[in-house]
Amino acid sequence: MPDILHKVGIKSPSVNEPYQAVATIKGLSDWWTNETQGESKVDGTIRFRFGGNGGFDMKVLELDPGKRVLWQVAGGPDEWIGTKISFDFKREGESTGVLFKHQGWKEPVEFMHHCSTKWATFLLSLKSLVETGKGLPYPNDVMIDHVASIR
Amino acid sequence: MPDILHKVGIKSPSVNEPYQAVATIKGLSDWWTNETQGESKVDGTIRFRFGGNGGFDMKVLELDPGKRVLWQVAGGPDEWIGTKISFDFKREGESTGVLFKHQGWKEPVEFMHHCSTKWATFLLSLKSLVETGKGLPYPNDVMIDHVASIR
Numbered sequence: 001m002p003d004i005l006h007k008v009g010i011k012s013p014s015v016n017e018p019y020q021a022v023a024t025i026k027g028l029s030d031w032w033t034n035e036t037q038g039e040s041k042v043d044g045t046i047r048f049r050f051g052g053n054g055g056f057d058m059k060v061l062e063l064d065p066g067k068r069v070l071w072q073v074a075g076g077p078d079e080w081i082g083t084k085i086s087f088d089f090k091r092e093g094e095s096t097g098v099l100f101k102h103q104g105w106k107e108p109v110e111f112m113h114h115c116s117t118k119w120a121t122f123l124l125s126l127k128s129l130v131e132t133g134k135g136l137p138y139p140n141d142v143m144i145d146h147v148a149s150i151r
Numbered sequence: 152m153p154d155i156l157h158k159v160g161i162k163s164p165s166v167n168e169p170y171q172a173v174a175t176i177k178g179l180s181d182w183w184t185n186e187t188q189g190e191s192k193v194d195g196t197i198r199f200r201f202g203g204n205g206g207f208d209m210k211v212l213e214l215d216p217g218k219r220v221l222w223q224v225a226g227g228p229d230e231w232i233g234t235k236i237s238f239d240f241k242r243e244g245e246s247t248g249v250l251f252k253h254q255g256w257k258e259p260v261e262f263m264h265h266c267s268t269k270w271a272t273f274l275l276s277l278k279s280l281v282e283t284g285k286g287l288p289y290p291n292d293v294m295i296d297h298v299a300s301i302r
Binding site: 002003004005006007008009010011093094095097099100101108110112113114116117120121123124127142144145146 | 153154155156157158159160161162244245246248250251252259261263264265267268271272274275278293295296297
């Protein structure tokens with residue numbers, strides 16, 4: 001099955017800053033979408049919304065401090081349901097390497113190509129948040145298309 | 152085998168502007184790396200360089216005007232040799248959809264994660280070039296890491 005894979009290197013005092021930005025509702029609100037609600041705890045559900053354009057419900061499967069965050073998609077577009085999204089953190093000199101995987105896509109549909117590019121922009125938003133204090137979460141996200149509903 | 156997949160939507164008068172930006176040495180120089188040389192013709196070789204950080208030699212396999220560009224990697228990092236890179240263009244309203252694939256990776260190594268994210272930034276550079284006349288090719292590329300040699 002095809003996967004979406006990404007990596008960014010984030011300058012940070014420790015792995016903790018990038019980890020907290022992925023493991024907390026406040027952090028996620030500051031780099032992915034400012035419409036983030038729910039409980040970031042194992043077996044909790046986090047709801048990500050994007051104005052009137054729908055969104056995703058993620059069940060939290062793993063929260064391993066400073067090391068790993070794993071979600072499974074419980075609600076959202078058909079293609080996303082059941083897929084898993086992981087963030088792995090590791091120290092690399094003065095940076096934290098963040099390895100990202102969105103796995104379990106049934107087919108490499110065109111929507112998957114779009115989501116791959118869009119994930120890259122959000123991971124760069126995460127990098128910016130940790131390094132500068134300011135990310136580019138929805139509705140200030142980087143546009144990769146001209147169709148309003150898919151941005 | 153794992154693939155890198157991306158899609159951007161580029162506002163353009165026709166498919167021709169994005170196509171030309173991928174099918175010509177001048178276009179490639181303006182969004183990927185300003186150290187681009189060679190011949191963009193079928194069976195020709197294009198050499199992409201990035202200062203002292205090496206680069207890639209691509210053999211041109213297909214040039215289908217307004218529709219498709221296909222390269223095969225003939226020189227570069229071991230993981231890239233033999234892989235294929237394609238750009239497919241199609242009209243979508245006032246935009247051109249560009250579907251990108253970098254296929255034939257043997258393993259989903261960490262370097263592949265990095266390249267996936269970096270390709271996204273270059274495809275957004277292509278989008279910017281066509282829409283605004285200005286891209287962000289090397290050495291003005293978007294940094295996704297803090298290790299100088301892999302940026």
